[in-house]
Amino acid sequence: MTTIIEMNHLSKSFRTKDGSSVHALDNIDLDVKQGEFISLIGPSGCGKSTLLRIIADLIAPSSGTITVNGKPPRQARQDRDYGFVFQNATLYDWRTVIKNVELPLEIMNYSREQRDHRAREMLAMVELAGFEDKYPWQLSGGMQQRVSIARALAFQPRLLLMDEPFGALDEMTRERMNNELLRIWTEMNEMSVIFVTHSIAEAVYLSTRVVVLSPRPGRIAEIIDIDLPQPRTPETRDSDAYFHLTSRVRYALRGHMASHGFDE
Amino acid sequence: MTASRVPSVPPNTKLPDSRWRTPLLSVVIVLGLALLWEALKAFGASNGYALTLGGLTIDLTLFNDAQLPHLSDIARAFGEPAQRNGEPLYQMLFSAGLYTLSAAIKGFVIGGAIGFVLAVIFTHSSVLQRGMMPYVVASQTVPILAIAPMVVIWMGRAGNVELSVPIITAYLTFFPVTIYTLRGLTNVPPTALELMQTYAASKWAILIKLRLPNALPQIFTALKLAATSSVVGAIIGELPSGIQDGIGIALLNFARYYNQSPPRLFATIFAAGLLGILFFSVIAVIERLVVRWRAEESL
Numbered sequence: 139m140t141t142i143i144e145m146n147h148l149s150k151s152f153r154t155k156d157g158s159s160v161h162a163l164d165n166i167d168l169d170v171k172q173g174e175f176i177s178l179i180g181p182s183g184c185g186k187s188t189l190l191r192i193i194a195d196l197i198a199p200s201s202g203t204i205t206v207n208g209k210p211p212r213q214a215r216q217d218r219d220y221g222f223v224f225q226n227a228t229l230y231d232w233r234t235v236i237k238n239v240e241l242p243l244e245i246m247n248y249s250r251e252q253r254d255h256r257a258r259e260m261l262a263m264v265e266l267a268g269f270e271d272k273y274p275w276q277l278s279g280g281m282q283q284r285v286s287i288a289r290a291l292a293f294q295p296r297l298l299l300m301d302e303p304f305g306a307l308d309e310m311t312r313e314r315m316n317n318e319l320l321r322i323w324t325e326m327n328e329m330s331v332i333f334v335t336h337s338i339a340e341a342v343y344l345s346t347r348v349v350v351l352s353p354r355p356g357r358i359a360e361i362i363d364i365d366l367p368q369p370r371t372p373e374t375r376d377s378d379a380y381f382h383l384t385s386r387v388r389y390a391l392r393g394h395m396a397s398h399g400f401d402e
Numbered sequence: 403m404t405a406s407r408v409p410s411v412p413p414n415t416k417l418p419d420s421r422w423r424t425p426l427l428s429v430v431i432v433l434g435l436a437l438l439w440e441a442l443k444a445f446g447a448s449n450g451y452a453l454t455l456g457g458l459t460i461d462l463t464l465f466n467d468a469q470l471p472h473l474s475d476i477a478r479a480f481g482e483p484a485q486r487n488g489e490p491l492y493q494m495l496f497s498a499g500l501y502t503l504s505a506a507i508k509g510f511v512i513g514g515a516i517g518f519v520l521a522v523i524f525t526h527s528s529v530l531q532r533g534m535m536p537y538v539v540a541s542q543t544v545p546i547l548a549i550a551p552m553v554v555i556w557m558g559r560a561g562n563v564e565l566s567v568p569i570i571t572a573y574l575t576f577f578p579v580t581i582y583t584l585r586g587l588t589n590v591p592p593t594a595l596e597l598m599q600t601y602a603a604s605k606w607a608i609l610i611k612l613r614l615p616n617a618l619p620q621i622f623t624a625l626k627l628a629a630t631s632s633v634v635g636a637i638i639g640e641l642p643s644g645i646q647d648g649i650g651i652a653l654l655n656f657a658r659y660y661n662q663s664p665p666r667l668f669a670t671i672f673a674a675g676l677l678g679i680l681f682f683s684v685i686a687v688i689e690r691l692v693v694r695w696r697a698e699e700s701l
Contacts (some may be wrong), residue, residue, distance in 0.1 A: 196596055215602050222600040228593045231695045232615040241611065245601045273695055 142297060142330050143170040143193060148202035150188055161355040162188045166202070168349060168358065172296070175323060175331045177341035177348045179387065185356030186334045190301050193332060194222055207296065218246060220297035221290030225305050227282035229274040229289075236261065236270035239289045246293055260288035263322060280311040284318065291326065298323075298331045305336060313372075316343055320370055338391070342383045343370055350390040360390040436473055443470060471665040476672070479665035484656075491666060495652065495673040502648040503677055505564075506636035509571020510628055510681075516572065517579025517624070524580075525587040525613065526605065542577050546635065549573060551642040563643055570639035575628035582624035586617025622689040629681040637674060649674050 148166040151159050162185040170176055178186040191197040192204065195211035206214035214220065221242075229238045239257040248256065261267055264284040274282055283303055290298060304312040323329060335341050341348045345364050352359045366379055374380055446465030453460040464470060471479075480492040488494070520538070524531035550570050557566035590613060598608045640650025649670065656667040 194600060196599055215600065218602060220600070222597070224593045224597070226593065228591070228597050230594070230612070230615065232618070242601050244611070245598075245603045245607050275695070 139171045139173060141169050142172045142174075142207055143168070143332070144203075144205045145169070146203045148189075148192065148204055149200050150185065150192060150197065151200045163192075163199075164355040164357045166356070166358060168361075170330060170332065172330050173328045174347060175333065175345045177345040178332065178334045178351060179336070179338065179341045179348060179391070180351030180356060180359075181353045181391065182336075183354050184351040185354065186351055187301055189351075189356070190299055190332060190334050194220065194299055214297075218242075218293060219295055220299050221293070221295040223283070223286050223290045223298070223300040223303045225302045227274070227279075227286040229282055229285055231274055234271050234273055235266065235277070235285050238274070238285055239292050241289060242293050248293075256292055257288075260292050261285070263291075263325065264288045264318065279307055280315055283307070283315065287319070287322065291322070294326070296329060298329060300331065300333045302334050302336060304340070312337075312340065316340060317372070320344060324369060338384050338387045339375070342366075342380060342387060343375060348383075348387055350387060352393070359393070362386055362390065439470070439473055443467075443472065468661075468664055471668055475665045476668045479663065479669045484666060491669055495649070495670060498647060498649045498652050499673055499677050502633070502636045502640065502650065502674075503681065505567040505639070505648065506571055506632040506677075506681065508568035509635055509639075510575050510632040512568055513572035513575030513632070514579050514625065514628060517576040517628075518583055518621075520576070520580045521583035521587055522609065524584050525609075531584075538577065538580060541573070546570065546574060546638055550639055553639075554643045564645065566643055567636055567639035567645065567648075571632045571635035574631040574635035578624045578627040578631070579621070582620045582627075583617055586620030587613040589620075590616050618693050622685065622693060625685050626682055626689075629685045630678045633674070633678040633681055649677065 145166050145168045148163060148168075149161075150163040151161050154160055166189060178189060180186050188197060192199050193206055193211060195206075195215040204211060207217075207219045209217070209219075229235075230241065233241070236254075236257050239260055240253045243253040243256060258267070258270065261270060264287055266281060266284055266288070269277065269281070269285075274285070277285065286303070304315050307315065323331060331344075333341070333344060342364055348362045348364060350359045350362065351357065362383065364383055366374055366377070366383070443465045446462040449462060451462045451466055453462055467475070480495075481490050483489060484491045484494055520534075524535070550566075553570050553573075554563060554566045557563050557569065587609075594612060594616070595608070598612055603611070636648070637650040637653065640648040641654060645651060652670050653667070653674065656663075656670050660667055
């Protein structure tokens with residue numbers, strides 16, 4: 139399996155207005171293989187969104203190296219190697235649902251027929267067929283996020299970056315969206331996902347590996363392999379293995395080094 | 403930008419009776435003002451145009467027939483000729499209004515274009531913005547009454563006095579368009595911009611697909627301001643130019659010869675106001691058609 143992201147001693151500091159330094163990330167070493175589903179979890183301010191934005195070349199690192207798809211992040215961004223899903227759907231009010239999904243395709247110079255075909259295909263995949271000509275204000279929060287996901291996948295990137303996409307939704311909608319996302323992930327062959335979240339349940343349920351970050355400055359506290367069987371189903375949440383893994387993540391978040399009594 | 407919650411009132415879906423509510427309200431207000439007009443006159447007349455309240459005498463001659471004609475007199479003046487054996491006043495005002503309106507529209511388009519181009523330039527170059535903005539603002543502090551004659555003289559030398567009116571008008575209209583368009587173009591939600599960056603979109607694509615649509619509500623606010631300013635600008639521009647065909651000169655003449663027929667001046671003032679309202683309403687209608695996604699009612 140190819141490595142899709144390599145990070146070595148990656149650090150980030152911000153200079154604040156009063157001249158002092160905010161040390162957001164400290165010495166992140168992480169390799170992501172193609173096809174993985176990685177969750178980044180940590181307390182508020184631990185730098186997980188910053189890390190995601192460094193991968194996306196929306197922020198530059200202060201030191202260390204990172205390659206995305208074998209290239210520097212800037213090149214990966216210019217080659218449109220990834221799709222990004224924000225915490226709020228960030229749909230354009232003045233565009234219909236289908237036109238919102240077509241936005242990246244317009245910029246990437248797809249022909250009109252290609253755009254239309256592709257956008258309809260993606261909307262069907264997120265189960266919003268029939269909503270093409272609605273405006274964003276007519277959709278619920280969960281539906282808007284589904285449009286946002288359809289848009290992120292419209293140009294078939296190999297990498298999907300998601301910044302707490304379901305954070306603003308209620309728990310029931312969030313669980314439903316988790317299942318939707320897993321279904322979509324399996325439909326898109328060999329797609330890698332980096333998923334930033336606050337929710338331990340979500341991280342364990344969705345991922346192949348969970349990366350736990352410490353409070354600021356964000357360091358990798360632990361990387362936990364989630365060896366739950368695929369495909370994950372709602373029943374997975376009832377299993378003992380699931381419970382043990384969420385406990386391990388919780389302990390890692392609290393700063394206890396895990397494994398004590400949990401590695402059988 | 404879209405929040406995650408669903409707004410409780412969908413935008414722009416009109417219930418049947420609320421479509422009539424606004425025009426009905428306008429009519430009621432106009433009737434109310436007309437009533438107030440005549441009521442004040444009646445009050446003044448019945449008190450001999452002077453009111454004594456506890457030792458103080460208030461002069462009410464403002465309400466007499468010379469200073470504030472009856473609305474019926476004003477209405478009659480529309481039907482009568484302004485010049486001996488000439489056409490009825492309403493006809494004269496109509497063609498004068500048309501003339502002034504065409505100059506106003508020309509100035510509106512020129513000023514709007516300049517304002518728009520400036521806003522786009524300032525959006526993409528903060529250096530130019532910081533450098534030029536003080537001069538843009540300063541240009542508006544010079545009174546238009548001082549600039550107008552200068553422009554007339556220059557245009558006279560260039561052999562095209564008529565063009566001076568649109569130029570003076572453009573001078574008034576470009577400023578609100580610059581300011582509001584600039585705000586609309588730059589006031590973009592950060593994640594909307596980041597989204598474009600994840601697509602490695604060019605500055606041009608970002609302008610056309612994000613900044614411009616995002617700015618449309620602000621641009622229309624500016625255009626509505628510019629519409630009314632352009633009528634004012636056109637009228638003022640006519641005054642020093644010696645142009646006989648517009649509402650500006652009509653106002654000047656009827657003011658000069660006020661005592662011959664006070665209602666005529668008022669009739670002309672109403673006509674000028676109507677011109678401004680007309681232009682404004684056209685822009686407002688275009689806005690309704692173009693900016694269909696807007697949830698709140700703007701100005």
